[in-house]
Each structure stands twice: as C-alpha cells, then as structure tokens.
Amino acid sequence: MQIATWNVNSIRTRLDIVTNWLQTHPVDVLCVQETKVVDEQFPIAAIEACGYHVYRSGQKSYNGVAMFSKQPLTNVSYGFGGVLAPASVSDLDDQKRVITGNFDGVQIVNLYVPNGNMVTSDKYPYKLRWLELLGEYLKTTIESGQRSICVCGDFNIALEDLDIHTKTTAKDRVMATVAEREILRKSVIDLGFQDSFRKFTTEGGHFSWWDYRQQGFERNRGWRIDHLYLTPDLFDRATSCSIDIEPRKLVQPSDHVPVIVEL
DNA sequence: ATGGCGAATGCAATTCGA
Numbered sequence: 001m002q003i004a005t006w007n008v009n010s011i012r013t014r015l016d017i018v019t020n021w022l023q024t025h026p027v028d029v030l031c032v033q034e035t036k037v038v039d040e041q042f043p044i045a046a047i048e049a050c051g052y053h054v055y056r057s058g059q060k061s062y063n064g065v066a067m068f069s070k071q072p073l074t075n076v077s078y079g080f081g082g083v084l085a086p087a088s089v090s091d092l093d094d095q096k097r098v099i100t101g102n103f104d105g106v107q108i109v110n111l112y113v114p115n116g117n118m119v120t121s122d123k124y125p126y127k128l129r130w131l132e133l134l135g136e137y138l139k140t141t142i143e144s145g146q147r148s149i150c151v152c153g154d155f156n157i158a159l160e161d162l163d164i165h166t167k168t169t170a171k172d173r174v175m176a177t178v179a180e181r182e183i184l185r186k187s188v189i190d191l192g193f194q195d196s197f198r199k200f201t202t203e204g205g206h207f208s209w210w211d212y213r214q215q216g217f218e219r220n221r222g223w224r225i226d227h228l229y230l231t232p233d234l235f236d237r238a239t240s241c242s243i244d245i246e247p248r249k250l251v252q253p254s255d256h257v258p259v260i261v262e263l
Numbered sequence: 264a265t266g267g268c269g270a271a272t273g274c275a276a277t278t279c280g281a
Binding site: 009010013034036037060061062115116117123156173174175209211212213214215216223225252255 | 281
C-alpha cells in the first residue's frame with residue numbers, strides 16, 4: 001500500500017501534472033494541499049478518470065485539502081470539528097486545512113499546516129495555536145480506537161537543521177523556530193508518531209520544497225517540510241519512503257514535490 | 264533589509280505563500 005502527500009499549489013493549474021503523475025505512480029491514496037478552489041469548482045472528473053475517488057474540502061483562493069483514493073474511503077471527516085467538539089475548535093476551522101479518511105484499516109490524516117508568515121505576524125501565533133489543537137485532534141483520534149494512523153501533509157516546519165539546505169540555520173526564521181519544532185514534537189511525535197522518511201534516510205540534503213525565486217531548485221536550496229508520520233505498527237510495516245523530485249523539473253511546477261511511503 | 268517568483272482575483276495591482 002502506497003500513500004503520497006503533495007502540496008500542488010492550485011489543483012487547477014497543476015491538473016495535468018498531477019494526473020500524469022498518477023498514471024505513472026498509481027499510489028493507493030494521494031493527499032494534496034493548497035488546492036485553492038471551492039468544492040463546486042474542483043476538477044473531480046479528471047481525477048476520477050485516473051481511477052480515483054475524490055474527497056475535498058476547499059475555499060476560494062487559499063488553502064484547501066483533498067484526498068484521492070483507489071478504493072472508497074470510510075470514516076471521512078473534514079476539519080478539526082469533524083473529530084473535536086465545535087467549542088474547542090474556535091476559529092481554527094475557518095481555513096480549510098484538515099481532511100481524514102480510512103483506507104484499508106489505515107486512518108489517513110491530511111494536513112495543510114498554516115505557513116506562519118513571519119514571527120512578528122499575527123499568522124505565527126495562529127500557526128502555534130493550530131498545532132496545539134492538532135495534538136488534541138490526534139489524541140482524540142487515537143482514543144476513538146484508531147490504532148493505525150498516518151498523519152501527513154505540508155507541515156511548514158523543518159524538524160531538524162539537516163532538513164534545511166543552509167549550513168547556518170536561522171532559528172528566528174519561520175518554519176525553523178524552536179517554538180514550532182517543540183509544538184510539532186509535543187502534538188505529533190510525543191503521541192508515538194514517527195517520521196517515516198527518517199526510517200530509511202538519516203543524512204541531510206533531502207528536500208520537498210524549493211523557493212520559486214533565485215533559482216532555488218537549480219541551486220538545491222530546499223527544505224524538507226512535507227512529512228508522513230506513522231503510528232508504531234505502521235512504522236514497523238513501512239518498506240520505503242521516498243521524495244520524487246522529478247515533478248519539480250517540469251514546466252510550471254508546484255514548488256513542492258510528492259513524498260511517498262510504502263506500507 | 265529587500266526583493267526575487269507564482270497563483271488567485273479580476274483585468275491593475277494586491278494578497279498570500281514559504
């Protein structure tokens with residue numbers, strides 16, 4: 001079983017690249033982020049033509065997540081409010097960033113973690129609050145009886161310095177701050193989840209996002225911010241986890257590439 | 264410190280991403 005995550009930066013602009021990728025990489029489930037389209041305008045037919053069922057939760061212009069699966073998903077829900085009491089969610093479901101569904105006994109949680117902008121921005125504390133609630137969301141999911149869980153998506157956090165191209169990491173830079181890393185550890189890793197990529201690859205220099213500007217990809221100035229976290233049973237089961245950098249070389253690419261785990 | 268690039272909106276220029 002293969003599960004992939006990919007921030008496509010607009011599903012409509014990237015439709016040909018995504019459908020072509022699915023033809024050559026027929027993963028069981030593809031989780032996408034930053035679809036940037038309302039549900040009514042989502043290009044469902046083109047994805048279904050590739051042999052996938054489509055589940056999406058989008059909004060105008062920004063954010064948006066979707067899951068494409070070879071078989072129908074069960075236990076599908078949207079937003080933190082699909083699992084948590086509305087009162088605890090507050091404003092953290094205003095942006096469409098969470099979708100989950102079960103494929104063949106694996107509960108897959110697809111996330112688009114807020115970017116955070118700059119540390120001085122209002123968006124930064126929003127990101128931290130969002131990650132705090134993610135911990136509650138995952139705890140509740142575990143307590144509901146789910147044993148096998150895959151939490152994946154665009155986390156907008158490089159967990160370690162070796163996940164960033166720069167030798168000297170700017171700890172004050174968003175996506176690498178101590179506060180972001182601590183809360184990611186507390187909300188995900190401390191619950192028992194492990195980063196599937198690090199089961200197979202321990203060295204640095206592997207990235208999933210490169211800035212469009214200043215020839216970031218050509219100079220390999222990247223960050224590894226797209227992750228697949230697994231509960232212990234799935235982590236033991238995993239046979240590979242790889243980053244496919246090929247789509248970044250195409251004309252008009254997303255700035256992120258797919259990451260695939262095989263269970 | 265600033266701007267670079269790309270997408271959406273909507274038709275020029277601004278917001279947002281990371």
